[in-house]
Structure formats: structure tokens, C-alpha cells
Amino acid sequence: MQTLKRLSFFLALSLIFWTCTPKTGQKTTETAPQPPTPPAVEEPAKVENTAENDGIIEVIFLQINDVYEIAPLQGGKVGGVARLATLYQQLKEENPNTLFVLSGDFLSPSLLGTLKYQGNRIKGRQMVEALNAAGLQVAIFGNHEFDLKEGELQARLNESGFMWVATNVRHMVNGKPEPFYKEVGGEKRQLPTAFIWEVRDADGTTANIGLFGVTINSNPKDWVYYSDPFQAAQDAAAKLEPVANVVVGLTHLELVQDLKLAGMLPQVPLLMGGHDHDNSIDTVGSVIVAKADANAKTAYVHRMKINTHTGEVFLRSELVPVTAAIPDDPGVKGIVDKWQRIQDEIIGQVVDDPYAVVYHTDVPLDGRESSIRNGQTNLGAFIAAAMANAAKKPVDGAIFNSGGVRIDDQLQGDILAIDWFRVLPFGGQLWEIDIRGSLLQKVLDIGQENKGTGGYLQWHDIQPGPGGWLIKGQPLEPDHVYHIILNDFLLSGHETGLGFFTEEHPDVLKVDKPASGEDARYDVRKAVIMWSRRF
Ligand SMILES: [Zn+2]
Known part of the structure; x- marks a missing residue:
């Protein structure tokens, strides 16, 4: 009885099969890489096989x-x-x-x-x-x-x-x-x-x-x-x-x-x-x-x-x-390890222990491009504060271009030294400058105009106020000379809209650069790792 039932089931199925042959496709363009082909199936000579x-x-x-x-x-x-x-x-x-x-x-x-x-x-x-x-x-x-x-x-x-x-x-x-x-x-x-x-x-x-x-x-x-x-x-x-x-x-x-x-x-x-x-x-x-x-x-x-x-x-x-x-x-692990060794060797030139935990945060630090290129984020503020902290002489503020942050992600939990390299892969030096207020204002204004791009600026001790920029809470004065720390790229003339902003600009009155690798300003990641370790 059981066998008969099954047979009729098979017969019914085989009938459906022959009336509903799957469409055979001309390939649209290219065939996908094929997974291993299963062993060839015998020609459907018997009812049971086709079924x-x-x-x-x-x-x-x-x-x-x-x-x-x-x-x-x-x-x-x-x-x-x-x-x-x-x-x-x-x-x-x-x-x-x-x-x-x-x-x-x-x-x-x-x-x-x-x-x-x-x-x-x-x-x-x-x-x-x-x-x-x-x-x-x-x-x-x-x-x-x-x-x-x-x-x-x-x-x-x-x-x-x-x-x-x-x-x-x-x-x-x-x-x-x-x-x-x-x-x-x-x-x-x-x-x-x-x-x-x-x-x-x-x-x-x-x-x-x-x-x-x-x-x-x-x-x-x-x-x-x-x-x-x-x-x-x-x-x-x-x-x-x-x-x-x-x-x-x-x-x-x-x-x-x-x-x-x-x-x-x-x-x-x-x-x-x-x-x-x-x-x-x-x-x-x-x-x-x-x-x-x-x-x-x-x-x-x-x-x-x-x-x-x-x-x-x-x-x-x-x-x-x-x-x-x-x-x-x-096999894949071998390849990953090979690249890790290359990475560690290069990073080891900047920090001693790339895998040390240097910070812990339960609040996610926001490095997503959609956030950091459109407003100051907690991650941007953290980096700018680290820059100010690395200065040799107390600064009035710190600025950097958000495009230096490349992680496009949030950081949470234990932060390792190497994570700061992932956040700021290009590195670069930190320079302290004396800058006339009128030029600082122009740079900050253009930073705002760069909203949505990597030329949008992140700050420390600088704020856009309803009546203009505030530096350490005070209105920016065009004739005043401010002492600011920034990343070297920002003063290179290569940032969007800031072609004029170079060391040669007459309102950049003084530039102080790090002399050696011992100086935290020698690499922004070094400055941020130092700052992270203080908490
Ligand atoms: Zn995407």
C-alpha cells in the first residue's frame, strides 16, 4: 500500500516535471563563477529516476x-x-x-x-x-x-x-x-x-x-x-x-x-x-x-x-x-597574518605597542562620514582636544579637516592604540601657528561652507555663535592674533576652498613645527594616543 502510494506520487510528479520544464536560459552576459558541479545525473530512463x-x-x-x-x-x-x-x-x-x-x-x-x-x-x-x-x-x-x-x-x-x-x-x-x-x-x-x-x-x-x-x-x-x-x-x-x-x-x-x-x-x-x-x-x-x-x-x-x-x-x-x-x-589566515605583520611593522615606527588598550568608551565615538562631515561629533571634539593638549604653548583653539577621519564608523568599548591609526590613517604633523583673527574667521567660514565634504572642520575651544565665531567663549576679533594648533594638511593649500591658506600667507605670522619624533606633535596619532591614556 505504502509503495503504491509513493509510486503514484512519483508518477504525478514526473508528469508535472515534463509539462513544466524549467526555462533554459541564454546567458545575459557572463556566467557566474560556478560552484562545484554535482556528479552528473543519469538520463531519466526509469519512472523512479525522473520522479x-x-x-x-x-x-x-x-x-x-x-x-x-x-x-x-x-x-x-x-x-x-x-x-x-x-x-x-x-x-x-x-x-x-x-x-x-x-x-x-x-x-x-x-x-x-x-x-x-x-x-x-x-x-x-x-x-x-x-x-x-x-x-x-x-x-x-x-x-x-x-x-x-x-x-x-x-x-x-x-x-x-x-x-x-x-x-x-x-x-x-x-x-x-x-x-x-x-x-x-x-x-x-x-x-x-x-x-x-x-x-x-x-x-x-x-x-x-x-x-x-x-x-x-x-x-x-x-x-x-x-x-x-x-x-x-x-x-x-x-x-x-x-x-x-x-x-x-x-x-x-x-x-x-x-x-x-x-x-x-x-x-x-x-x-x-x-x-x-x-x-x-x-x-x-x-x-x-x-x-x-x-x-x-x-x-x-x-x-x-x-x-x-x-x-x-x-x-x-x-x-x-x-x-x-x-x-x-x-590558508586565508596566513594571508591576513602576512598583511598584519606589514601593518605592525609600519605602525611600530610611530607607537611601541599598537595593541595596548588606551581608552574605553561606553558612548560610541562617531566617526561616520555622514556625521563628521556635517557637524562636530564627539570623536571630532576628542581629536581636537588631543591636539590642543599636545601644544607646546597654550593655544586659543584647535582645528582640523574632518576628511582626515577615515573610519566611517563608530568606536565603542576598549580602544586600542591601533584603532587611532584606523581613525586617522593619513597621520600628519601638528603645527602651532600665530594667525590674525581676520584670516582665522575666513578659514572657519570656509570650513562651514565645506559642509558635507572632508573640508568641513572640527574644533576645540571654537564655536559658531549667532553673532559670529566664539574663541574660548569670546567673540572673534579680526585684529587680534590667535595661537592655534592645526594639522599640517590644513595649512598646505590643498583643502577645498582653502588654496590661499599656506605658511606664506601674510596673516600667518608664525609657524612652530615639531623637530623630532619625540614631540607628540610629530604625528597626530601620537598626540591622540597620549590624550587617550590620560583618562
Ligand atoms: Zn557605502
Whole structure:
């Protein structure tokens, strides 16, 4: 009885199978890196064998976003690409149809990236090497990828063993938008605007999964062209739908934009987002929008079941903490350690013990670009106070450009000496100047006009008041000479709108520079570490 029942069940299924053959797809552009192909399934000669193909296939997406550090953070507690590699291996054992994706922001900013090695700044080379070894398969551009110079980004594209998908981003060449490319063995391979991931499971069910990837246009460069991400995503989805069983999106957008896009694409079950640094999961209609925490403190694991007969998609999304509970992949760990040694050697030239805890804060110190480039934050105030403290002669105030802060994150808990290098990767000296009030006022005004950019200033003992600037609580007097400490870059003439602000300006009356590495002013990180240790 039992056998008969099962047989009829198989027969019914096989009938459905033959009437609902999954669509076979021409590839839109390029094929995704394929996970290992399962052993070939025999031709369906017997009823039982064809019946095994149930038309249902499961896939897994391993999603990370906004990863700036290859090594674990918070004293080794969270994150780390070597753990991600293991997590990916574990998921592949569970289901060979696993795709490891990264939703943008990983080549910059990072401390390692700003350091010089073999004559060049490292600029994401460490990240590409670690992610290649971890088996990353697909990445999209985040806004921070365009922090790199054009040639640096091209070098990273060429080095990457994973695929890039760029739906709304193009390379401007001689005033014309062209696809970015990856050069492999002298051959230029254009980055696709969308692609199909072909999957097949053990019982022979196949499916085509379409993917697109869109990026926020918040980092304009004359060599980058952005088209509207909403229109581009809709166009890509429309192109993919006829050849795909399901279409999913990778996005590097603000959450509100993701939610808007989800509303425009109700047929897309999943948007794997980035740009925001805190994990979130939202539902718009039946569309899931998921973001993991920055720096791979967590990863999203999306298990998707596709019924190729009905087109139904079931999704189970799980936020997985990336901690010591996941062992390091030894191969990737070797690469991470190699880069750590390079980093420690360079940093060791400034501080003795990069891993000493120098400060503790329960209140997060805000170094997010969206905050620190638009207003004074507690982190900006802390650094400026440290600068004032490092001065040889009491100062009337301290100023620095917020663009020197590159962490684009908040700091909380134990702060290590090396964390200040992550906050201020460019370093630079601190100079004390005597400056006429009229010029100081002009510099501060331009700092305000630079709102939204790295030229926005952070201060100590300086405040914008309703009737003008206050210096140590007193109205700024144009004829008075003030003693101010600032970072050397600010007086270089290279800051936005401040081309005139150099040592040669007649209203810069005196400049006092540190003479040796013993002086805390020799490197802003040294000054901030000294200040941190006082609490
Ligand atoms: Zn971003």
C-alpha cells in the first residue's frame, strides 16, 4: 500500500516535471563563477529516476557588505575574512549551490590601505588577496571603491578572482561611458550589467537565478558615470526575467532607497544591501531587504527554495555572528597574518605597542562620514582636544579637516592604540601657528561652507555663535592674533576652498613645527594616543 502510494506520487510528479520544464536560459552576459558541479545525473530512463527531479531547488546566498578590515576587530572578537572563508565552506557542504556575495565598500577606507608598501599605497590590495582566497564569487561597487585613483581601482579589478556586476556604474573614457573591465592575461573582460547564476541540484532540478547590482552615486569622480540606480535595476530585472526563474538584487544604497527600490520591484524576493553599517531586515510587500553589519561582524545567510513549477520562492534569512565560534580558514589566515605583520611593522615606527588598550568608551565615538562631515561629533571634539593638549604653548583653539577621519564608523568599548591609526590613517604633523583673527574667521567660514565634504572642520575651544565665531567663549576679533594648533594638511593649500591658506600667507605670522619624533606633535596619532591614556 505504502509503495503504491509513493509510486503514484512519483508518477504525478514526473508528469508535472515534463509539462513544466524549467526555462533554459541564454546567458545575459557572463556566467557566474560556478560552484562545484554535482556528479552528473543519469538520463531519466526509469519512472523512479525522473520522479526524483522534484522541480524544487534550494540555494544559499552568503552576504557580506561594507568590509574594510581583513582581520577580526574588537580584540579579535568579531569579523575576519578567515572566518568568513570557513563559513562559506560550511555552507557549501550543506548545499553546493551557495553563492558568496559582497554588496560593496571594501577597497577603502582602511588603515592598511593607506600605508605604503613596496613603494605604493596598499589601497585594497590586501582585501582582494584575502577575499580571493576566501572564495568570494560576486561583488558590486560601493561608493568607497571610487576613493581609489582610477589606476589603483583598475589594478584591484585585474587582481580580483571574483566577478563584479555593475548595473548602473560605467567608466568614463574620453567623455563616453563604457563598461569597466577586468584585464586577465592581456584580455579585457567587461564587467556585466547583470548575469545568470545557473544552478542544478542532486536530483537534477535546474534553475537560473538572475542578479543585478546597483550603487549609490554619492562619490562623484570625473572618470565614473552613474545612471539612475532605480531605472537601471528595473531595466536589468526586465531583461533577466524572461530567462531566469528568480531575480535578486545586490545594492549599495541608503536604506530608504532600498525600500523604494523594493516597492518598484515586487517580483524580486531579495535585495542584499550595503552602505549602512548596522544590520537590518525589512519587508516591503513580499520583498526582503537585508543588510549585515559592517566589517563582517555578522553575515547574512539567505536560504532560498525555488519551486520551478509554480515560480514560488521561499526565503529564510539568518543573521550569523562572525565570531571565534567559526574557526579560521588556515590558508586565508596566513594571508591576513602576512598583511598584519606589514601593518605592525609600519605602525611600530610611530607607537611601541599598537595593541595596548588606551581608552574605553561606553558612548560610541562617531566617526561616520555622514556625521563628521556635517557637524562636530564627539570623536571630532576628542581629536581636537588631543591636539590642543599636545601644544607646546597654550593655544586659543584647535582645528582640523574632518576628511582626515577615515573610519566611517563608530568606536565603542576598549580602544586600542591601533584603532587611532584606523581613525586617522593619513597621520600628519601638528603645527602651532600665530594667525590674525581676520584670516582665522575666513578659514572657519570656509570650513562651514565645506559642509558635507572632508573640508568641513572640527574644533576645540571654537564655536559658531549667532553673532559670529566664539574663541574660548569670546567673540572673534579680526585684529587680534590667535595661537592655534592645526594639522599640517590644513595649512598646505590643498583643502577645498582653502588654496590661499599656506605658511606664506601674510596673516600667518608664525609657524612652530615639531623637530623630532619625540614631540607628540610629530604625528597626530601620537598626540591622540597620549590624550587617550590620560583618562
Ligand atoms: Zn557605502
